[in-house]
Amino acid sequence: MSQHNTHALPSYLDPGHLGPWGIYLEQVDRVTPYLGRQAKWVETLKRPKRVLIVDIPVELDDGTIAHFEGYRVQHNVSRGPGKGGVRYHQDVTLSEVMALAAWMSVKAAAVNLPFGGAKGGIRIDPRNYSRAELERITRRYTSEIGSIIGPHKDIPAPDVNTNAQTMAWMMDTYSMNQGATTTGVVTGKPIALGGSLGRVEATGRGVFVVGTAAAEQNGIPVEGARICVQGFGNVGGTAARLFYEAGAKIVAVQDHTGTVHNASGLDVLRLLKHVEETGGVAGAPDSEPLNADEFWGLDTDILIPAALEGQIHEGNADRIRARIIVEGANGPTTPEADDILNDKGIFIVPDVLANAGGVTVSYFEWVQDFSSFFWTEDEINARLERMMHTAYSSVAGVAAQHKVSLRTAAFIAACSRILEAREVRGLYP
Ligand SMILES: NC(=O)C1=CN([C@@H]2O[C@H](COP(=O)(O)OP(=O)(O)OC[C@H]3O[C@@H](n4cnc5c(N)ncnc54)[C@H](O)[C@@H]3O)[C@@H](O)[C@H]2O)C=CC1
Numbered sequence: 001m002s003q004h005n006t007h008a009l010p011s012y013l014d015p016g017h018l019g020p021w022g023i024y025l026e027q028v029d030r031v032t033p034y035l036g037r038q039a040k041w042v043e044t045l046k047r048p049k050r051v052l053i054v055d056i057p058v059e060l061d062d063g064t065i066a067h068f069e070g071y072r073v074q075h076n077v078s079r080g081p082g083k084g085g086v087r088y089h090q091d092v093t094l095s096e097v098m099a100l101a102a103w104m105s106v107k108a109a110a111v112n113l114p115f116g117g118a119k120g121g122i123r124i125d126p127r128n129y130s131r132a133e134l135e136r137i138t139r140r141y142t143s144e145i146g147s148i149i150g151p152h153k154d155i156p157a158p159d160v161n162t163n164a165q166t167m168a169w170m171m172d173t174y175s176m177n178q179g180a181t182t183t184g185v186v187t188g189k190p191i192a193l194g195g196s197l198g199r200v201e202a203t204g205r206g207v208f209v210v211g212t213a214a215a216e217q218n219g220i221p222v223e224g225a226r227i228c229v230q231g232f233g234n235v236g237g238t239a240a241r242l243f244y245e246a247g248a249k250i251v252a253v254q255d256h257t258g259t260v261h262n263a264s265g266l267d268v269l270r271l272l273k274h275v276e277e278t279g280g281v282a283g284a285p286d287s288e289p290l291n292a293d294e295f296w297g298l299d300t301d302i303l304i305p306a307a308l309e310g311q312i313h314e315g316n317a318d319r320i321r322a323r324i325i326v327e328g329a330n331g332p333t334t335p336e337a338d339d340i341l342n343d344k345g346i347f348i349v350p351d352v353l354a355n356a357g358g359v360t361v362s363y364f365e366w367v368q369d370f371s372s373f374f375w376t377e378d379e380i381n382a383r384l385e386r387m388m389h390t391a392y393s394s395v396a397g398v399a400a401q402h403k404v405s406l407r408t409a410a411f412i413a414a415c416s417r418i419l420e421a422r423e424v425r426g427l428y429p
């Protein structure tokens with residue numbers, strides 16, 4: 001059992017709290033005064049365009065029948081087709097998927113990609129199911145949402161507990177139902193199926209690029225910087241490795257199995273191997289265990305939350321001693337915590353900017369699939385870096401102009417773009 005089950009729930013999971021969708025709505029309310037005449041259209045952002053809840057009946061390996069609840073939400077498609085990952089997690093809710101879809105709309109617009117926002121999920125703990133069962137569940141889910149996805153409508157990708165194999169099954173199922181191989185229906189596919197080089201690492205690489213820019217802006221040399229990372233999967237593991245290779249010291253890592261600490265710096269390559277072999281960071285060599293709560297009070301230069309939403313809340317924000325927070329996860333900081341951290345002068349690179357590297361390389365993959373012409377990994381990484389730098393500078397410019405946080409600035413830039421598209425498209429059929 002995870003040590004986290006023994007701790008109080010984060011405040012956003014308390015009954016009566018706003019929940020992820022409520023948090024998103026509050027973020028939109030906070031930015032509305034900066035939208036000028038576009039504010040007239042702001043209601044567009046406060047309701048999803050389309051919500052689909054599906055029942056997924058599947059025969060398990062032992063012959064019994066199980067039913068899972070799945071979702072696909074398209075929040076906004078004013079600027080292009082919906083885009084966003086698919087999450088398999090036991091705590092997935094409609095409110096969460098709605099918020100994740102909305103953050104995708106904001107993210108795509110903040111980085112100026114020609115996409116709207118969407119997200120999907122299945123309420124399931126995938127660790128309890130065999131590979132064959134997961135394949136059947138994924139295929140049935142894909143068929144159930146098949147009428148609303150498509151390369152020009154809504155393009156899924158990996159998120160928590162899904163990966164390139166999941167995308168291969170989705171692409172194959174969609175193609176079988178269409179009667180034609182349709183590689184552009186999902187991104188994050190295996191390279192053999194039209195996937196893009198660099199996509200697996202892209203989100204962590206983007207975190208590294210903007211994290212480095214933020215460190216420079218705050219006079220923190222990356223070489224020797226102390227870094228704590230929560231979540232050591234696709235995003236956290238890659239970001240930790242890139243910072244480690246740049247000379248930073250990864251002093252603590254937390255995942256669902258535990259928290260490991262080494263004040264002189266963990267050997268990240270060994271830690272990655274340990275996680276591959278054992279499924280989590282607990283018991284990693286050359287580390288001491290910490291309890292989950294101690295992690296948040298560690299004296300550090302950069303904190304990278306790269307696990308789930310609501311991890312930084314009013315119950316722990318006050319104890320955080322990082323100089324910079326780079327949000328690898330979606331929605332890791334509640335609005336209450338955001339206020340506390342801003343008052344403490346902690347510099348936050350918000351999720352919609354910091355973790356946009358993944359969807360950026362997904363965009364490259366989608367473009368490559370259409371042209372059937374594939375780029376080298378160096379080309380992809382160079383383009384990714386350029387786009388992340390451009391987005392960071394333009395959001396930092398908006399922040400300076402309005403004297404607001406990078407989060408508010410990213411929302412101002414993104415919401416303005418979405419609402420401008422809404423306005424010029426017009427309303428009538
Ligand atoms: N994969 C991608 O391309 C993108 C992912 N994200 C976001 O980044 C975050 C992480 O996603 P991935 O790395 O893809 O997922 P993943 O499934 O590869 O890894 C998730 C990590 O979080 C840890 N974790 C889960 N529950 C935890 C808990 N209660 N406490 C501490 N750690 C916990 C897991 O142990 C694992 O290390 C999510 O918020 C996701 O939405 C954002 C943009 C793109």
Ligand SMILES: O=C(O)CCC(=O)C(=O)O
Binds near residue numbers: 187330358360
């Ligand atoms: O790569 C994508 O299309 C979306 C990735 C994603 O789900 C996210 O950025 O949160």
